[in-house]
Amino acid sequence: MLRLPSTLLLIAGIAFTGLVAATEPEESIELRGNPVQGGLLFGTAPAQTHVFWGGRPVRVTENGEFVLGMGRDNKGLMVLRFEGPDGEQRQRVVEIGKRDYDIQSISGISSKIMNPSEDDLQRIRRDSAYIGKARKVDSSRTDFLTAFDWPLYGPITGVFGSQRVYNGVPKRPHFGVDIAAPTGTAARAPAGGKVILAHDDMFYSGGTLMIDHGYGLSSSFLHLSRILVKEGDEVRRGQVVAEVGATGRVTGAHLDWRMNWYDQRIDPQLLVGPMPAPADEEQTNTGGMND
Numbered sequence: 627m628l629r630l631p632s633t634l635l636l637i638a639g640i641a642f643t644g645l646v647a648a649t650e651p652e653e654s655i656e657l658r659g660n661p662v663q664g665g666l667l668f669g670t671a672p673a674q675t676h677v678f679w680g681g682r683p684v685r686v687t688e689n690g691e692f693v694l695g696m697g698r699d700n701k702g703l704m705v706l707r708f709e710g711p712d713g714e715q716r717q718r719v720v721e722i723g724k725r726d727y728d729i730q731s732i733s734g735i736s737s738k739i740m741n742p743s744e745d746d747l748q749r750i751r752r753d754s755a756y757i758g759k760a761r762k763v764d765s766s767r768t769d770f771l772t773a774f775d776w777p778l779y780g781p782i783t784g785v786f787g788s789q790r791v792y793n794g795v796p797k798r799p800h801f802g803v804d805i806a807a808p809t810g811t812a813a814r815a816p817a818g819g820k821v822i823l824a825h826d827d828m829f830y831s832g833g834t835l836m837i838d839h840g841y842g843l844s845s846s847f848l849h850l851s852r853i854l855v856k857e858g859d860e861v862r863r864g865q866v867v868a869e870v871g872a873t874g875r876v877t878g879a880h881l882d883w884r885m886n887w888y889d890q891r892i893d894p895q896l897l898v899g900p901m902p903a904p905a906d907e908e909q910t911n912t913g914g915m916n917d
């Protein structure tokens with residue numbers, strides 16, 4: 627699994643050189659980050675510039691900073707357009723680097739389909755209404771401008787974008803990064819933010835926490851055994867906000883960390899870089915699976 631980060635950096639490197647030159651002098655517009663599927667681009671433009679990504683207006687701080695995200699399946703060329711306060715237009719064409727996701731085809735298995743009961747279905751609908759409401763938050767917090775840290779260290783047991791295909795039927799892709807850790811392990815806020823959802827027991831994701839980092843960027847922690855903050859709380863980068871668990875539909879204790887830029891799923895691993903090597907070689911298998 628730890629092969630992946632270096633591959634990603636390579637892809638990102640190629641894609642970045644593929645960034646097509648601006649059509650006008652490009653001083654005072656800066657971009658950094660990985661223009662790859664699941665990646666984020668951070669930018670700075672002169673103050674009061676309007677920014678449009680694929681025609682969609684992007685929120686810009688009063689200092690001209692902005693962030694935009696590329697979903698798992700975004701591809702090809704995207705136009706990043708800038709409109710100055712005097713109406714001056716510029717644009718850059720960004721080539722979104724394609725990634726190879728881990729797709730596992732599993733055939734000949736007996737279909738053990740879980741049939742949620744009517745009660746379960748009601749819960750599932752309620753859960754998605756909560757999540758939908760939290761996703762609508764579009765704040766002007768600027769926590770997204772700071773660096774992001776791993777919420778905890780441990781073996782990575784599931785990666786962004788991977789997908790299983792059972793008997794030819796593709797299942798929903800996995801959007802988080804799974805870090806195996808025993809129940810009760812502290813999980814820290816990867817950056818500062820505000821708690822926009824804290825739910826003890828969702829049907830699929832169990833104990834679920836969502837933190838808004840501002841400008842459309844948010845983190846979610848799934849399968850928690852305990853949540854130590856409540857909705858509306860402000861959290862600091864590095865603050866212990868929850869404990870790892872095995873709640874919801876999982877087979878073992880792990881933290882599933884997901885990130886969104888509005889409705890686009892972002893790969894947290896691209897933001898924090900490779901998982902540091904364990905200080906001691908005690909890599910016991912805690913049974914975390916690709917949930």
Ligand SMILES: [Zn+2]
Binds near residue numbers: 784800802881882917
């Ligand atoms: Zn997961």
